Amino acid sequence: MEKSFIYTENMTVGYDGKALIRDIRLSLEKGQILTLIGPNGAGKSTILKSIIRQLKLVDGAVFLDQKSMEKMTDKEISRKLAVVMTGRMQPELMTCEDIVGTGRYPYTGVLGILSAEDHEKVRAAMELVHAWDLKDRDFSAVSDGQRQRILLARAICQGPEVIVLDEPTSFLDIRHKLELLSILKEMVREKHMAVLMSLHELDLAQKVSDYIVCVGENKIWKCGTPEEIFTETCMEELFGIPGGSYCAEYGSVELPAAAGTPEVFVIGGNGSGIPVYRQLQRQGIPFAAGVLHENDLDYPVAKALAVQVVSEQPYEVIREETYEEALRVMKVCGKVILCVQEFGSGNRKNKELAQWAEQNRMLVSPAVNGWE
Numbered sequence: 224m225e226k227s228f229i230y231t232e233n234m235t236v237g238y239d240g241k242a243l244i245r246d247i248r249l250s251l252e253k254g255q256i257l258t259l260i261g262p263n264g265a266g267k268s269t270i271l272k273s274i275i276r277q278l279k280l281v282d283g284a285v286f287l288d289q290k291s292m293e294k295m296t297d298k299e300i301s302r303k304l305a306v307v308m309t310g311r312m313q314p315e316l317m318t319c320e321d322i323v324g325t326g327r328y329p330y331t332g333v334l335g336i337l338s339a340e341d342h343e344k345v346r347a348a349m350e351l352v353h354a355w356d357l358k359d360r361d362f363s364a365v366s367d368g369q370r371q372r373i374l375l376a377r378a379i380c381q382g383p384e385v386i387v388l389d390e391p392t393s394f395l396d397i398r399h400k401l402e403l404l405s406i407l408k409e410m411v412r413e414k415h416m417a418v419l420m421s422l423h424e425l426d427l428a429q430k431v432s433d434y435i436v437c438v439g440e441n442k443i444w445k446c447g448t449p450e451e452i453f454t455e456t457c458m459e460e461l462f463g464i465p466g467g468s469y470c471a472e473y474g475s476v477e478l479p480a481a482a483g484t485p486e487v488f489v490i491g492g493n494g495s496g497i498p499v500y501r502q503l504q505r506q507g508i509p510f511a512a513g514v515l516h517e518n519d520l521d522y523p524v525a526k527a528l529a530v531q532v533v534s535e536q537p538y539e540v541i542r543e544e545t546y547e548e549a550l551r552v553m554k555v556c557g558k559v560i561l562c563v564q565e566f567g568s569g570n571r572k573n574k575e576l577a578q579w580a581e582q583n584r585m586l587v588s589p590a591v592n593g594w595e
Contacts, residue, residue, distance in 0.1 A: 227286075228253045228417050229274075229304070229385050234283035236266070236273040242281050243269055244441050251417050251434075253384060256407065258428045259421040260452075261438035262462055267421040268308075270438065271389050274419070275306050288384070301329040305378035307371075307388040319365065319373045320358040323349055326380030348380040349373075352406060367394030375403060379410070386410075388420035392427065400424070404431045426474035429453045437461050470523045477527040478504060485511035485530045487587070488549075488556040488580075490573055494520040495562040500528045511556055513549040514541050514573055541572035549576055559585045 230250040237243035244266045251257045259267040272278040274285050276292060285292045287303055305326070314322065326348070327341040337345070349355045352372045357365060362373065371394055378386050386407070392400040408431055410416050422428040428435065428449075435452040437444040439461050445452065458469040458476075469476055487503060487510040489496050496512060497520070503510045512525040513533030525532045533549040535541050549572075553559060559580035566574040580586050 226252050229285070229287050229419065231274070232284050232286070234273065234285060235281040236269050236278065237281045238269075238278070240281060244438070244443065245282075247283070247443055249274075249419075249436065251385070251419055253417045254411055254415045255433040256411055256418040256420070256431055257434045257436065258432040259419075259436050259438055260423075260425065260428050260461075261444070265438040266441060267438050268389050271308070271387055271419070271421060275304070275308075275387050276300075277308075298329050301381060301383075303384050305381040305383035305386045307374045307378050307386065307391055314362055317362050318358065319354065319360050319362050319369075320345060320349070322362045322373055323376045323380050326377040329381060344380055344382070345376075348376040351379060352376045353402065368396060368399050371395055372399065372403070375406070383416070385417040385419065388418070390421055390423060392422065392424060400427065407431070425453070425458065425476070429474040468527065470527055472523040477524065480504065480528045480530060481507045481509040483509040483530070485509045485552070485556050487511070487558045487560055488513070488553040489525075489529075489560045489562060490577055490580075491515065491521045491525070491562040492519055492570065492573070493563070496521040497524045499560055499562055500524050504528045511552050513552065514545055514570075514576070516569070538569070540569045543572075546572040546575065550579065553580065553585070557585065558587045560588065561586055 227250040231247055234247040235242050235245045236247065247270060249257065259270060261267055269278065273280055287295065287300065292300060323345050324337055324341070327337055327344060328335050331337060331341065346355060349358060352375050354369065354372045354376055357369055357373065362370070371391065375391065391403060395403060404427060407418050411418055432449055434446070435449055436446050437452060444461060445457065453474060454471050455469050458464070464476065465479055468479065481504055486508055489499055489510055489512045491499065491512060492515060500512065509530045511531040511533070512521070512529045514535055515522045515525055515532060516535050516537050518537035522534065531552060533545065533552060535545050553576060561577050561580070
């Protein structure tokens with residue numbers, strides 16, 4: 224594995240010498256982000272802690288820049304690898320700037336006195352994560368999200384070639400989650416660093432990662448690119464969720480569809496139906512949708528939430544038989560919600576459905592408590 228900057232060979236991890244996950248083979252090149260995903264308790268954090276030597280390996284080895292980490296000193300490792308692990312530090316009487324400054328200790332003397340250059344690197348790291356305004360704040364007094372940014376700044380301050388992060392988006396609101404992952408992506412691209420991390424947010428893991436490792440049932444369940452991993456079948460099997468719950472196109476998980484005979488027929492398309500589908504699902508109202516082309520923005524969500532979807536092949540004009548099927552289902556529903564106002568040449572049959580519903584007084588509007 225000459226190209227890999229950090230990799231494992233036959234690594235077995237566990238506690239007190241008892242194996243939890245065996246024969247782990249991970250490989251990460253500089254300029255890549257590798258993300259571990261999987262259910263809680265599957266062993267993601269155990270793998271990361273074993274790689275960074277917080278836990279003793281049961282078997283196998285971890286190599287960093289072609290050297291066995293077992294034979295490297297802490298100082299040698301800390302100049303190449305930085306860590307941001309989930310957990311609450313409780314330092315006493317340390318400002319946020321002091322905490323970030325500890326990232327320079329691999330380069331200082333015995334007394335840990337920072338040079339002017341070290342102080343500049345501290346400031347640059349804090350500015351990168353938008354935390355310079357916190358420099359004089361007591362680290363123990365800032366919010367969880369602010370702490371996470373300070374710990375990331377400390378890791379950046381080390382000047383590492385690889386950063387290991389365990390659930391780095393924990394405690395962060397959506398703005399700061401996106402901000403943190405954007406910073407990681409920028410460092411990977413501009414500084415040619417490697418990032419190894421675990422994430423709970425599947426949608427974020429899908430968007431930021433170059434390679435995904437699925438950890439489940441005390442084993443490495445599957446590895447691959449996001450395109451290979453984030454499929455309905457894979458996610459439903461890995462997390463044990465009901466079929467149709469995971470929407471691969473949007474990287475999102477939908478709640479189960481309301482059960483029963485459809486009471487409402489929704490005519491949507493191009494994303495217009497999605498808010499209505501979710502409102503109906505929240506209200507527990509079973510519904511049908513159509514006619515949707517199978518490459519339409521609405522289709523994946525309708526497929527997950529509707530009792531029935533009347534669909535047409537991508538790019539095809541809606542056929543007469545498809546129209547007749549939709550009309551039959553619409554008549555059974557008795558109520559119709561129209562989400563679109565304009566119809567293209569391929570959707571003229573949907574316009575006819577809407578006109579039929581209007582003529583027969585079936586059109587309704589979604590309301591908070593029932594129907595108008």
